[in-house]
Amino acid sequence: MRVLKDEKYESILKAARGEFIRKGYKDASMRAIAAASGVGLSNVYNYFSGKDGIYAAVVGPARDALFLFISRQHTEEMVDVNRQVTFGHREEVIDDYIDIIERYRDELRLLFFRSEGSSMGGFREALTDHMTRVSYDYMALEKKRYPATADVSHFFIRALSSWMTGVVAEIVAHEPDRQRIRDFFREYFRFEFAGWRELTGN
Amino acid sequence: MRVLKDEKYESILKAARGEFIRKGYKDASMRAIAAASGVGLSNVYNYFSGKDGIYAAVVGPARDALFLFISRQHTEEMVDVNRQVTFGHREEVIDDYIDIIERYRDELRLLFFRSEGSSMGGFREALTDHMTRVSYDYMALEKKRYPATADVSHFFIRALSSWMTGVVAEIVAHEPDRQRIRDFFREYFRFEFAGWRELTGN
Amino acid sequence: MRVLKDEKYESILKAARGEFIRKGYKDASMRAIAAASGVGLSNVYNYFSGKDGIYAAVVGPARDALFLFISRQHTEEMVDVNRQVTFGHREEVIDDYIDIIERYRDELRLLFFRSEGSSMGGFREALTDHMTRVSYDYMALEKKRYPATADVSHFFIRALSSWMTGVVAEIVAHEPDRQRIRDFFREYFRFEFAGWRELTGN
Amino acid sequence: MRVLKDEKYESILKAARGEFIRKGYKDASMRAIAAASGVGLSNVYNYFSGKDGIYAAVVGPARDALFLFISRQHTEEMVDVNRQVTFGHREEVIDDYIDIIERYRDELRLLFFRSEGSSMGGFREALTDHMTRVSYDYMALEKKRYPATADVSHFFIRALSSWMTGVVAEIVAHEPDRQRIRDFFREYFRFEFAGWRELTGN
DNA sequence: TATGAATGAGTCTTCATTCAT
DNA sequence: CATGAATGAAGACTCATTCAT
Numbered sequence: 001m002r003v004l005k006d007e008k009y010e011s012i013l014k015a016a017r018g019e020f021i022r023k024g025y026k027d028a029s030m031r032a033i034a035a036a037s038g039v040g041l042s043n044v045y046n047y048f049s050g051k052d053g054i055y056a057a058v059v060g061p062a063r064d065a066l067f068l069f070i071s072r073q074h075t076e077e078m079v080d081v082n083r084q085v086t087f088g089h090r091e092e093v094i095d096d097y098i099d100i101i102e103r104y105r106d107e108l109r110l111l112f113f114r115s116e117g118s119s120m121g122g123f124r125e126a127l128t129d130h131m132t133r134v135s136y137d138y139m140a141l142e143k144k145r146y147p148a149t150a151d152v153s154h155f156f157i158r159a160l161s162s163w164m165t166g167v168v169a170e171i172v173a174h175e176p177d178r179q180r181i182r183d184f185f186r187e188y189f190r191f192e193f194a195g196w197r198e199l200t201g202n
Numbered sequence: 203m204r205v206l207k208d209e210k211y212e213s214i215l216k217a218a219r220g221e222f223i224r225k226g227y228k229d230a231s232m233r234a235i236a237a238a239s240g241v242g243l244s245n246v247y248n249y250f251s252g253k254d255g256i257y258a259a260v261v262g263p264a265r266d267a268l269f270l271f272i273s274r275q276h277t278e279e280m281v282d283v284n285r286q287v288t289f290g291h292r293e294e295v296i297d298d299y300i301d302i303i304e305r306y307r308d309e310l311r312l313l314f315f316r317s318e319g320s321s322m323g324g325f326r327e328a329l330t331d332h333m334t335r336v337s338y339d340y341m342a343l344e345k346k347r348y349p350a351t352a353d354v355s356h357f358f359i360r361a362l363s364s365w366m367t368g369v370v371a372e373i374v375a376h377e378p379d380r381q382r383i384r385d386f387f388r389e390y391f392r393f394e395f396a397g398w399r400e401l402t403g404n
Numbered sequence: 405m406r407v408l409k410d411e412k413y414e415s416i417l418k419a420a421r422g423e424f425i426r427k428g429y430k431d432a433s434m435r436a437i438a439a440a441s442g443v444g445l446s447n448v449y450n451y452f453s454g455k456d457g458i459y460a461a462v463v464g465p466a467r468d469a470l471f472l473f474i475s476r477q478h479t480e481e482m483v484d485v486n487r488q489v490t491f492g493h494r495e496e497v498i499d500d501y502i503d504i505i506e507r508y509r510d511e512l513r514l515l516f517f518r519s520e521g522s523s524m525g526g527f528r529e530a531l532t533d534h535m536t537r538v539s540y541d542y543m544a545l546e547k548k549r550y551p552a553t554a555d556v557s558h559f560f561i562r563a564l565s566s567w568m569t570g571v572v573a574e575i576v577a578h579e580p581d582r583q584r585i586r587d588f589f590r591e592y593f594r595f596e597f598a599g600w601r602e603l604t605g606n
Numbered sequence: 607m608r609v610l611k612d613e614k615y616e617s618i619l620k621a622a623r624g625e626f627i628r629k630g631y632k633d634a635s636m637r638a639i640a641a642a643s644g645v646g647l648s649n650v651y652n653y654f655s656g657k658d659g660i661y662a663a664v665v666g667p668a669r670d671a672l673f674l675f676i677s678r679q680h681t682e683e684m685v686d687v688n689r690q691v692t693f694g695h696r697e698e699v700i701d702d703y704i705d706i707i708e709r710y711r712d713e714l715r716l717l718f719f720r721s722e723g724s725s726m727g728g729f730r731e732a733l734t735d736h737m738t739r740v741s742y743d744y745m746a747l748e749k750k751r752y753p754a755t756a757d758v759s760h761f762f763i764r765a766l767s768s769w770m771t772g773v774v775a776e777i778v779a780h781e782p783d784r785q786r787i788r789d790f791f792r793e794y795f796r797f798e799f800a801g802w803r804e805l806t807g808n
Numbered sequence: 809t810a811t812g813a814a815t816g817a818g819t820c821t822t823c824a825t826t827c828a829t
Numbered sequence: 830c831a832t833g834a835a836t837g838a839a840g841a842c843t844c845a846t847t848c849a850t
Contacts, residue, residue, distance in 0.1 A: 005809080026228055026318065030845060042847075043810050051845065116228065116318045125375065128368075155378055155386045156393075162372050163365040170357075170364050173327070180357055187358045187401060194400035195393035207834075232820060244822075245835050253820070409813075430632055430722065434841060446843075447814055455841070520632065520722045529779070559776075559786055560793045566776055567769040570734075574761075574768050577731065584761055591762045591805060598804035599797035614830090636824060648826075649831050657824065 009047050011037045016054045021106050024114030025055055025121075055118045062107035063123065066168075067130055069100055074138040094185045098178055101171055108172045124165055131161035150201045160192075211249050214239040218256045223308050226316030227257055227323075257320045264309035265325065268370075269332055271302050276340040296387045300380055303373055310374045326367060333363035352403045362394075413451050416441040420458045425510050428518030429459055429525075459522045466511035467527065470572075471534055473504055478542040498589045502582055505575055512576045528569060535565035554605045564596075615653050617643045622660045627712050630720030631661055631727075661724045668713035669729065672774075673736055675706050680744040700791045704784055707777055714778045730771055737767035756807045766798075 015037035019028045030051055034041040048054045073093065101108060111123040135157050143149045167188075171181060217239035221230045232253055236243040250256045275295065303310060313325040337359055345351045369390075373383060419441035423432045434455055438445040452458045477497065505512060515527040539561055547553045571592075575585060621643035625634045636657055640647040654660045679699065707714060717729040741763050749755045773794075777787060 008809095024318070029843080031843085040811050041845095042812075045846075046809060114318065116226065116316065122315075128372075153382070153385055153389060155372075155382055156389045159365075159369050159372060159386060159390065162368040163361075166364040166368040167361050170330075170361060176357060180355075183355055184357045184361060187355060188361070190400050191358075191397035195397035198392050198396035199389055210834085231818080233818090242836060243820095244837070247821070248834060412813085428722065433839080435839085444815060445841095446816075449842070450813065517728075518722065520630070520720070532776075557786075557789055557793060559782060559790045560797075563769075563773050563776060563790060563794070566772040567765075570768040570772040571765050574734075574765060580761060584759075587759055588761045588765060591759060592765070594804050595762075595801035599801035602796050602800035603793060635822080637822085646832050647824095648833075651825075652830060 008037070008039055008043075012039055012044055012047055012054065013057055017058050017106070020055060020058055020110055020114075024110070024116075025051075025118040026114075026116055028055075052119050055115075055120060059107045059110055059115070059120055062104035063111060063120070065100055065104060066108070066127070069096070070131060071134055074134045090185070090189060091182065094182060095178075098171075098181055101168065105172060105175070108168070112169045112172055124169065127168070128158065128162045128165045131164055132158045135161055148201065150199065152199050156199075210239070210241055210245075214241055214246055214249055214256070215259060219260050219308070222257060222260055222312055222316075226312070226318075227253075227320040228316075228318055230257075254321050257317075257322060261309045261312050261317070261322055264306035265313060265322070267302055267306065268310070268329070271298070272333060273336055276336045292387070292391060293384065296384060297380075300373075300383055303370065307374055307377070310370070314371045314374055326371065329370070330360065330364045330367045333366055334360045337363055350403065352401065354401050358401075412441070412443055412447075416443055416448055416451055416458070417461060421462050421510070424459060424462055424514055424518075428514070428520075429455075429522040430518075430520055432459075456523050459519075459524060463511045463514055463519070463524055466508035467515060467524070469504055469508060470512070470531070473500070474535060475538055478538045494589070494593060495586065498586060499582075502575075502585055505572065509576055509579070512572070516573045516576055528573065531572070532562065532566045532569045535568055536562045539565055552605065554603065556603050560603075614643075614645055614649075618645055618650055618653055618660065619663055623664045623712070626661060626664055626716055626720075630716070630722075631657075631724040632720075632722055634661075658725050661721075661726060665713045665716055665721070665726055668710035669717060669726070671706055671710060672714070672733070675702070676737060677740055680740045696791070696795060697788065700788060701784075704777075704787055707774065711778060711781070714774070718775045718778055730775065733774070734764065734768045734771045737770055738764045741767055754807065756805065758805050762805075 012033065016028075016033045019033050019036060023029070023032075028051070030044065031041060033054065034044050037044075039047075044054075048057065111120060115121045115123055132154075136154070139149075139152075139157070167184075176184075214235065218230075218235045221235050221238060225231070225234075230253070232246065233243060235256065236246050239246075241249075246256075250259065313322060317323050317325055338356075341351075341354075341359070369386075378386075416437065420432075420437045423437050423440060427433070427436075432455070434448065435445060437458065438448050441448075443451075448458075452461065515524060519525050519527055540558075543553075543556075543561070571588075580588075618639065622634075622639045625639045625642060629635070629638075634657070636650065637647060639660065640650050643650075645653075650660075654663065717726060721727045721729055738760075742760070745755075745758075745763070773790075782790075
């Protein structure tokens with residue numbers, strides 16, 4: 001009896017996920033994936049374009065979710081919200097952040113640390129790029145509303161974004177418990193708020 | 203006529219450096235290294251213990267220099283110096299920093315982004331670890347001298363170290379010109395100084 | 405046009421057999437086997453799990469046949485038969501023995517003398533073990549039927565088994581003609597019968 | 607300061623012995639031997655002709671001692687002694703036998719089981735050859751003195767020799783304690799004596 | 809959609825030995 | 830007597846992918 005297409009697709013995906021998590025992109029083997037999924041090796045190529053394709057399927061959703069989440073945190077309406085930042089609000093955001101990280105922890109670990117050789121290589125960089133772009137746009141919005149804001153160099157913004165990227169990576173790598181993360185962010189916001197005011201003058 | 207040992211050693215090292223820079227650790231090939239250095243493949247093993255050994259020889263000095271430099275920036279005598287921080291001094295340090303990065307840019311790029319699979323894998327993490335340790339010790343010294351300093355969570359210090367790691371990585375990756383880097387650090391110091399005062403209360 | 409699977413399987417097996425017989429396990433080369441069988445080296449691994457796997461396929465049947473044959477010679481119903489040993493019967497057995505040895509001579513030569521390094525290494529020992537075990541069981545049966553039989557030390561039985569193993573090895577190695585073997589066994593049976601009676605007292 | 611020649615020779619020999627015992631002939635490595643003996647790899651070739659040469663030096667004495675011992679047990683004067691065999695005498699011989707095996711156990715283990723590929727390969731066979739030859743000569747002597755002795759086929763004598771070889775191998779392999787060996791030989795002599803009388807008629 | 813077979817280049821490392829010095 | 834360097838072939842095995850069916 002023939003197994004339905006979607007089942008096979010899923011089973012390949014699941015097997016691939018396991019293999020990638022165990023070995024990383026480079027050391028993962030198509031044979032192993034095929035074997036673990038009970039699908040003929042060559043048939044895998046009917047469902048996916050190749051190793052890289054499977055990898056993208058495994059790891060793409062995490063990437064997309066994270067990118068999307070970040071974009072959402074920097075829409076126009078957030079400008080005011082963040083200005084009159086109530087701590088409570090930010091805590092909520094933090095929890096959302098943690099949720100997304102926990103949900104995709106394995107995938108993010110792959111993306112951050114073991115994607116070399118795949119088209120997803122340089123994820124860290126891409127994430128920093130994305131954050132930088134988004135932050136930049138966001139700052140433009142802010143400046144339109146509060147024109148007194150002083151300028152900050154592009155590289156600094158990038159560095160700040162890179163910091164945030166690094167923080168995410170640290171969380172992914174070391175799995176601190178939720179409370180530790182919250183504590184950290186509290187310190188981070190105070191730190192960043194003070195620093196930012198120093199630089200922008202408000 | 204036989205070529206002198208040191209020449210061959212150097213030629214292997216040079217060839218290996220090129221190969222690694224071009225391909226990264228994992229994709230580099232011993233065959234290619236041997237070929238490019240004009241040394242018989244098996245003879246390479248008379249000079250180095252293996253692929254990983256060559257890699258360490260290529261990339262180790264950069265690693266050591268950076269680690270050492272960081273340690274030196276956090277000795278006891280630096281506590282006071284940094285307190286009465288004259289900008290001039292810090293600029294010097296920054297230039298030293300930049301020097302070291304530029305000197306070893308290729309190697310650092312390898313260490314940061316393409317060392318997976320080698321014994322140097324996880325360099326980013328190791329660097330952050332080192333910075334964290336050093337910072338921690340440094341803060342202990344500072345606190346001994348200025349006991350009023352408030353405590354900051356370990357994870358925050360680690361995050362700050364990770365930021366610095368990230369900054370180095372950014373510089374390595376994007377090669378901004380010296381002036382841009384100096385500008386960045388000026389902002390960074392103001393930012394960090396304000397933030398730090400906010401957290402520690404002095 | 406593609407050659408059928410079984411043909412290739414057989415051709416690999418045959419080539420491997422030749423290579424092993426020529427070189428022994430350790431010195432045999434996968435490359436040579438592949439070349440001689442006209443199959444791509446890597447493709448060999450689609451048919452066999454590896455060098456040891458091929459070796460097992462080459463040599464396993466001989467081993468199994470010999471072991472099985474020995475077991476069969478020591479079943480319960482043989483107890484009485486051997487007691488009232490008619491020479492004619494034993495001659496038949498001897499011929500069966502010789503048949504099996506001649507049929508698998510090359511493989512047995514491999515097993516006895518050139519299996520070092522493979523999972524079939526220690527064949528001589530394994531054969532002696534098997535014979536010892538079987539003889540022991542057989543003697544238990546015999547004793548149940550003829551309780552007067554005196555005991556013989558385990559090591560002696562093992563030594564006797566080892567003798568038989570040695571005899572097989574000698575036959576494999578020197579290829580004496582059938583008549584010489586029959587003559588030998590005639591002497592052997594007289595010798596052993598007398599010795600055995602001396603030890604067991606009947 | 608130069609180390610004396612003999613010291614180096616001995617140190618190579620000792621190191622080689624260890625390496626061979628650990629790995630067997632085939633898997634032993636000249637590099638490892640050189641390293642373990644503190645002698646330059648190429649210098650080893652000033653003391654020995656090569657791998658096989660060292661092996662012969664390691665293992666030869668054991669071989670010679672055993673061969674010589676066997677020859678000595680079958681000299682002319684032994685004919686009478688063995689005829690009026692007092693058990694006491696034979697026990698002495700057995701102990702000498704055991705002594706020699708224990709003294710050279712490691713080397714004999716090498717010779718019996720791990721010499722494949724070396725010029726000492728086929729030691730088992732060589733030993734059986736030697737025993738056969740010696741036994742044959744011995745029987746000739748015996749027959750000269752006691753002409754009534756019936757003939758026994760060459761192959762049977764060889765098989766008997768092969769048995770003894772096998773017994774030695776068993777002892778080498780399994781290291782039974784001295785008492786077990788003595789017990790075995792007591793059974794063996796009774797067994798063999800009875801069998802032999804049956805065949806030769808006296 | 810599925811498969812088993814095939815490819816061909818690729819991996820790092822080890823080996824015993826020799827040679828010039 | 831000693832050395833470090835060099836050789837060149839060989840080792841087993843894996844890879845992602847393609848193709849004919």
